[in-house]
Amino acid sequence: MKNTLDENKPIFIQIKEQMEDSIINGNAKALERVPSTNEFANFYQINPATAAKGINELVAENILFKRRGVGMFVTENAKEILIEKRQKTFYENYMLPLKNEAKKLRINENDLMEMVKREGHADEN
Structure with missing residues (x-):
C-alpha cells in the first residue's frame, strides 16, 4: 500500500484502485486475504466507513468476497475481471481520443x- 493519499481524488476511490492494482500486479492473489476496512482506516488514519465504501464497491464487482468473522478475500477470477475492465477503459480513455486527434x-x-x-521498438532499446 502507498503511504500517502492524493487529496485531489476521493479516498474511497484511491483505496479501491490500490486494491485493483495490487491484484493486477499479482501482489494480492486469488483467494488470499486482503486488508480489512479497519486495517485500511488505521493505516491511513481515516474513517472506517470511507475505507468500507471502496472495499464494498470491489465486493459488488466480484473482485473481493467477505467471509464473516474471517476477513476479505480476492475472488478466483478477480484479476481477469479487472484486466477486462481496464482494457475497456483504456480503449475509451486513450485509443478513441488518439484516433480522433490523428484524424484531425x-x-x-x-x-x-x-x-x-x-x-514500441524504441522501448525495447
Whole structure:
C-alpha cells in the first residue's frame, strides 16, 4: 500500500484502485486475504466507513468476497475481471481520443500504426 493519499481524488476511490492494482500486479492473489476496512482506516488514519465504501464497491464487482468473522478475500477470477475492465477503459480513455486527434491531424491509420510500432521498438532499446 502507498503511504500517502492524493487529496485531489476521493479516498474511497484511491483505496479501491490500490486494491485493483495490487491484484493486477499479482501482489494480492486469488483467494488470499486482503486488508480489512479497519486495517485500511488505521493505516491511513481515516474513517472506517470511507475505507468500507471502496472495499464494498470491489465486493459488488466480484473482485473481493467477505467471509464473516474471517476477513476479505480476492475472488478466483478477480484479476481477469479487472484486466477486462481496464482494457475497456483504456480503449475509451486513450485509443478513441488518439484516433480522433490523428484524424484531425490527417494522420491515416497506417501512419498511426507505424508511429505505435516505432515507439514500441524504441522501448525495447
